[in-house]
Amino acid sequence: MSQPKTLFDKIWDAHIVKQKEGHPDVFYIDRHFIHEVTSPQAFEGLRKRGVKVFNPARTTAVPDHNVPTIDQHLPIKEALSRHQVETLRKNTEEFGVTLYDLGHPYQGIVHIVGPELGLTLPGMTIVCGDSHTSTHGAFGTIAFGIGTSEVEQVLSTQCILQYRPKTMKIEINGKLGKGVVAKDIILYVISKISASGATGYFVEYAGDAIRNLSMEARMTICNMSIEMGARGGLIAPDQITFDYIKGRKFAPQGADYDKKVAEWKQLKTDEGAKYDEVLTFDAADIAPMITYGTNPGMGIKVTDRIPTAAELKDISEQTSFNKSLEYMGLEEGTQLLGKPVDYVFIGSCTNARIEDLRLVAEIVKGKKKAENVEVWVVPGSKQVEEQARKEGLDKIFEEAGFQLRQPGCSACLAMNEDKIPAGKYCISTSNRNFEGRQGPKSRTFLASPLSAAAAAITGKVTDVRSIV
Numbered sequence: 001m002s003q004p005k006t007l008f009d010k011i012w013d014a015h016i017v018k019q020k021e022g023h024p025d026v027f028y029i030d031r032h033f034i035h036e037v038t039s040p041q042a043f044e045g046l047r048k049r050g051v052k053v054f055n056p057a058r059t060t061a062v063p064d065h066n067v068p069t070i071d072q073h074l075p076i077k078e079a080l081s082r083h084q085v086e087t088l089r090k091n092t093e094e095f096g097v098t099l100y101d102l103g104h105p106y107q108g109i110v111h112i113v114g115p116e117l118g119l120t121l122p123g124m125t126i127v128c129g130d131s132h133t134s135t136h137g138a139f140g141t142i143a144f145g146i147g148t149s150e151v152e153q154v155l156s157t158q159c160i161l162q163y164r165p166k167t168m169k170i171e172i173n174g175k176l177g178k179g180v181v182a183k184d185i186i187l188y189v190i191s192k193i194s195a196s197g198a199t200g201y202f203v204e205y206a207g208d209a210i211r212n213l214s215m216e217a218r219m220t221i222c223n224m225s226i227e228m229g230a231r232g233g234l235i236a237p238d239q240i241t242f243d244y245i246k247g248r249k250f251a252p253q254g255a256d257y258d259k260k261v262a263e264w265k266q267l268k269t270d271e272g273a274k275y276d277e278v279l280t281f282d283a284a285d286i287a288p289m290i291t292y293g294t295n296p297g298m299g300i301k302v303t304d305r306i307p308t309a310a311e312l313k314d315i316s317e318q319t320s321f322n323k324s325l326e327y328m329g330l331e332e333g334t335q336l337l338g339k340p341v342d343y344v345f346i347g348s349c350t351n352a353r354i355e356d357l358r359l360v361a362e363i364v365k366g367k368k369k370a371e372n373v374e375v376w377v378v379p380g381s382k383q384v385e386e387q388a389r390k391e392g393l394d395k396i397f398e399e400a401g402f403q404l405r406q407p408g409c410s411a412c413l414a415m416n417e418d419k420i421p422a423g424k425y426c427i428s429t430s431n432r433n434f435e436g437r438q439g440p441k442s443r444t445f446l447a448s449p450l451s452a453a454a455a456a457i458t459g460k461v462t463d464v465r466s467i468v
């Protein structure tokens, strides 16, 4: 019998076009997503070389980073943002690539649109000039972010040069406690292994706590793989995956679907296959999480104290730790619980799918936001927005005093009109809390949609378990 293989290796091996000792593999890409930030120079490169897009049908484009989230029917006000989006329009038209532009029913954040349209399917290789491409790994794909010059490579050849990364298994077993959701799992893991703990690896998430998650929750986990340094993260597909895919716009239909499902069922790690590293966690140890610092690894249970510099395992980190706290305006050794916040941002490719909005609505239904907070709910796509309206979530948000905006990256990063003002605190369902990420000098607490909803109601950092 042949050597047992990991899921990662099975997909990788099936996509090698050419391999030579000591060289990167020539690797075939099934699906390419592009957005306005990292594609302009790539198209420019094609133009200069007089090269066409090799297979336009394998590339899909959306504007998401630079789009405003109100009045999307009007011209974009910010000159740079307008230019970026117009350039994407021009390029996709010239090179024959499908674009789901502003106003299109499929518009949205690239990592939300792919899965919901059935463009993301098990066993695929998927790239995008965007680090959170790891999101698509939730379907049992090898999906990773690439740079602009690689975007050009993929556009022109449908291939990319890649060294095979090492593999890591992160297994999470047991039952999650009350108020604990996928975002808490991944913030917990990153807090344990640090923001660089998986550097050089491709992670497979496994264990019954992962198996029991919905596809949307699995996407939240895979999305943040990059925040611990991993190249990407994936989860073996199962019945939950197949059910999610069934009937989606570009998914195989009818007999084709059944045939594909039979193939997809083979996409799992063989018994006895070896990973380069294996980590195991117990779901019962996980609590609602929140970050206090300026990288996603600086997280604590919401009821814990911020550590002190003296408590750090690695004393070489003291300087950056102190700098982080200073930026955040926080004291070491204190609790975040009860700390007033100014903004609540519910959005991003981590947590702006319909299930996230439902979680929020469940908490806020019949309640009002606190006076001191401004609350933005930014659906991840037009389809999410439509669904939210269909379910009456828009009414719940409106009655609570939340603003339901139009889809885009929004305040996840300050590349558009949605910015958190300097010095203000924002509890955010996004994935990065870097200095200035949500606006110059803005301060970010990363948390789950449940925790964000709880803070919206109380106006301060709250243990969601105390209000449900």
Ligand SMILES: CC(C)[C@H](C(=O)O)[C@@H](O)C(=O)O
Pocket (backbone or CB within 6 Å): 037, 038, 065, 129, 130, 131, 132, 145, 413
């Ligand atoms: C702008 C883009 C290249 C960037 C990324 O690569 O992730 C952005 O999406 C982010 O989340 O920081």
Ligand code: SF4
Pocket (backbone or CB within 6 Å): 064, 065, 109, 111, 130, 132, 348, 349, 350, 408, 409, 412, 413, 430, 431
């Ligand atoms: S929502 Fe945020 S993390 Fe996701 S692609 Fe947009 S900017 Fe990047």
